[in-house]
Amino acid sequence: MTASATPVRVRDIEAAAGRIAGHVRETPILALESGAFDIAAPIVLKLESLQHSGSFKVRGAFNSLLTLGVPAAGVIAASGGNHGAAVAYAAGRLGHRAEIFVPEISSPVKVARLKDYGAIVHQTGANYGEALAASRRRVEETGALTIHAYDQAEVLAGQGTVAREFERQATAIGGVDTLLVAVGGGGLIGGMAAWTGGRMSGPRLKLVAVEPERCPTLHAAFAAGSPVDVEVGGLAADSLGATRVGTLMFPIAQRAVDDVVLVPDEAIRQAQLALWSRLRLAVEPGGATALAALLAGRYQPARGERVGVLLCGGNVDPATLA
Structure with missing residues (x-):
């Protein structure tokens, strides 16, 4: 895909904003102060975990x-939890009916939040892919609008x-060189890469994708040269457990994502607990992955x-952070 055929451009993001x-x-x-988390580099956190519905989605x-x-008929979405919460919240605010399909591994906290937002919740399937298949069958039955969790231009x-937003905020305090971003299906880093890779002036922000070792979708896609299915599991699977990255984001990521690194579950848990103990930030495993x-x-x-480090989600039971 050439730059002229990019499905999401800077002007689309400007319009979305x-x-x-x-x-x-x-x-x-x-x-953060110098030496925070025993890291020598200056660190700037982006607290998207404080967003409405608990995530960037x-x-x-x-x-x-x-x-x-x-x-x-309203809107239907499939989600590991955060996308569903976002769609349910947005639909409720705009006066639309919402049905959300989530896999059985979704956390009780996220399922409860979906219901609080007024959505009809269907908890079905062992993973996101199976929940997505069920949601598609329901769309065929009802004619509702479907919003994909990550493989849709409007979402990107x-x-x-x-x-x-981060670029403007960081520039005001001297800027950052690199931004670490967690990846599941790739909608977030795909949209962000469309912005950073499409800017024609100024230094480009380096984007580094971070994935759990047990959810290596972008890592596997880069190795294969195209999106491929992977087995997913582990601590952050409820939010980063897509079985493959999106087809729309992949060519954007190829151009503008500088590196992909994998992290073990133990490190994700350590980061989650460190954010709580040192900063009193309640962040879910996916949000702590970067x-x-x-x-x-x-x-x-x-x-x-x-x-820069993006904390992308805060839908966590505080009891698990003790």
Whole structure:
């Protein structure tokens, strides 16, 4: 795919930012003190875990619902939990009916939140792929609008607003060189890469994808040269457990994602507990995955490198952080 055929461009992300303004939060950044987490590099956290519905995904959900016509049957989505919560929240705010299909591994906290947002919840299938298949059958029955968790242009454009927002915020405090981003199906890093790779002026923000060792979708796709199915499991599977990355994001990632690193579950858990114990930030395993790359030494900053870390989700039971 050539640059001219990119399904999501900078102008689409600019339009999405204007469209969803007033519906989503501008989440804060936090510049940490020198030596935080025993890392020599300066670290700036982007607290997207404080977003409406508990994750960045509400950006893509609002952009999709505000761009596409929603029929009387409402909207249907399949999700490991966070995408469903985002769609349910956005649909409720805009007055639409929502049905959400989640796999059986979804956390009780996320399922409860879906119901709190007024969605009809179907918990079915061993993984996201099986929940997605069930949601597609339901769409055929009802004629409802479907919003894909990551492989949809409107979703990518909405998620790309995270990079646009972070770039502006970080520039105001001296900028960062690199941003670590967790990957599941790739909608977030695909949208962010469309922004960073499509900018024609100024230094480009280096994007590093971080995946759990047991959910290596982008790593496997890069090795194969195209999206491929992988077996998924482990601590962060409920939010990062897509069985393959999206076809729309992959050519964007090939151009603008600089590296992919894998982290073990133990490092993800360590990062999650460190964020709680040191900063009192309640972050789910998927949300802590990017920081795990630093704590485990899987990403080692160069001397003087300023590193941004995206905390992408906060849907966690606080009792698990004790």
